[in-house]
Structures are given as structure tokens and as C-alpha cells.
Amino acid sequence: MAGTLDQLQEKIASAKNALQKSASNVAELEKQFLAKHGTVNTLMAELKTLAPELRKEAGQLLNAFRQEVEHVVAGAKTSPARAGWTDFTMPGIKPNTDHVHPVSQAMDEITRIFERIGFIRVRYPEVDWEWYPFDSLNMPKDHPARDEWETFVIDDPFRHFKLGKMVLTPHTSNGQVREMERLKSTPPIRMINIARCYRRQADVTHTEMFHQFEGLVVDKGITIQHLKGTIDHFAREFYGPKAKSRIRPFHFMFTEPSFEVDFSCTICDGTGRVNGEKCRFCKSGWHEVGGAGMVHPNVLKAGNIDPEKYTGFAFGWGIERTYTLRKGLKLDDIRLLYSGDMRFLEQF
Secondary structure: OOOOOHHHHHHHHHHHHHHHHHOOHHHHHHHHOOOOOOHHHHHHHHHHHOOOHHHHOOOOOOOOOOOHHHHHHHHHHHHOOOOOOOOOOOOOOOOOOOOHHHHHHHHHHHHHHHHHHOOOEEEEOOOEEEEOOOOOHHOOOOOOOHHHHHHOOOOOOOOOOEEOEEEHHHHOOOOOOOHHHHOOOOEEEEEEEEEEEEEEOOOOOEEOOOEEEEEEEEEOOOOHHHHHHHHHHHHHHHHHHOOOOOEEEEEEOOOOEEEEEEOOOOOOOOOOOOEEOOOOOOOOOOOEEEEEEEEOHOOOOOOOOOOOEEEEEEEEEEEEHHOOOOOOOOOOOOHHHHHHHHHHHHOO
């Protein structure tokens, strides 16, 4: 008597139910379902009992069932737990994880470099009263020196009677007097402050939001030699023993004397040219990373420290601009760091 397609489907359903309830031992699975007289071959033999016009559809159902059985058997072979035993000496499977953003990696490395020579990592507000990033740093209200910072001002009608308006800090130097206050105006001070800064600038070497690290040292007998020695130490630690640095006379209201700090450009190897054309990043062979200088006496006074007894130096450098000079990085547009392009970020 010829079988029907419904009868075959019922048998396949029953076999699938048995497969789900069967032991996970590989040998038992193969014997019960894939052996010569196993369930799969037994059902295949019933194809000849079907009418010719039903055999194509029935064959597709049986092939799908065979593939399901083979998948279960393959899983049992690769899973010791399903096979009835576990090898606890095997190493675990490491899960896929993300990695730290390159700027965060640079921040951690910079922190370690300065911690090894006695600096203490601190962090001060990124939204602050204007007194700290300006007035306390020898830049009184309406002074033209404030213009160069292109500062974002918070749209808030409230003004502190002494501290002024709220601003997005254009530099980490707002932490200088705050650190003096924290230590109750009692040197020695050896601070490294890392935070976000904001300025209305955007090109291949600037972004509206960036990170700075601010160094401040105040004690008796601090001189420019201590400042230059610190700069040279950082250059060798961060860029390698052959790194070159230089300081150029400049003017900042909160340091006297003041300097711009340059490092030799690693994109053009200090030549100022790449493939016969002017280096797009440095244009001169040197790359300016930030300012430095001896702390102005008025800044020490704002922190209630006697400038007749103590001197100090300070520096503030952009982390992104400093990082782009790493040997082999060849990054000629700082904005790529914040592009969100995973093809770029996954390289770090």
C-alpha cells in the first residue's frame, strides 16, 4: 500500500522530537540517526512507497531533516559539555571586546610619565567661572589678551558677583589657582591636570573640543632649567630617545618669561617637506604643541602664595596635537580622531 506525504511528515516530526530528547553523546547520536539502519536512512527508504509526483517534496523534507541531524551531531563533537565531559584544563574563549580610544591611551601614558617624576594627577572643571581661566591668570576683564582664546560663553543671565560669567574653559590653566587653593596656598606643588578644553577653532591641527594636560610646579628656587629639563624628559619618554624639543620666546599673560614649545615633526622627519611638497601638518619641520613659562607673580598672588619666596613653572599642551607627532602615526589631520570612522579607530 502506497504511503502518503502526511504520514511521512508525521514520522519526520516524531523523529525530530526524539532528536531533541536524545542524549548528547556523539556515538549514540550517530548510531541512532545516521547509521545504516538509523532513523534517517529508514525514512529515506520510504520514498519508494510514495507516488512519483510526491517524491520531490518528500525528498526535500528528508534532506532538511538529515541536515538538522548532522548539525546536532557536529555541535556535539565540538562541545565537550554536550558530549558528556568537560576539560577544565582548556583555556577559556576570550570574548570580543572593544579597545580604548587613542586619545584616552595617550592620556594614560602621559599620566604615567609625569607620575614617575612626582607629579600628582588632578582634574578641575571644564565649565568654570571666568575668574579662574582669565582674571586669576592676570587677564582682567576687557583685556585684549582674552580675545585670542575664542572662548565659548554659557548663555546664562546669572553672574557671580566676584567670579563673573560661566564659560567653557579654553585651557586647563584654570586649574592653576584652584590647585593652590586646594593645597591652602602651601607649596610644594607638582600638578598634572588633564581635561577637555573648548575654543572656536577647527582645521587640520585644531578642533572645537580638545584635551590638554597642564603642568604646574611651585617651590623655592624653581628656574627655567627645571622647566626645560621637564620638557626634554617628556619628549624622550613619549617620542623616543632621539626626540628634539625647543622653546621660543613668546608672550602669555600668566607666565613671565613665556615660551612656545615645539617638537620635531615626525611626519616629515623635521624637514618641512613630504614628497617634495610642504608638510601639510607642520609646514616647517617643527610642530608647536603649546605654551610654557615661569608662573607670573600675579598668578601666585591670586593663589595667596608669596612670589618673593616661591617661583614656579607651568605648561599646557594639547593631547591630540602632541599625540599626532608619534613616530609612524603619519596623521596629518587631527579631526580624524573624532570622525567616528571605525576604519580609522580600529587601527589603534
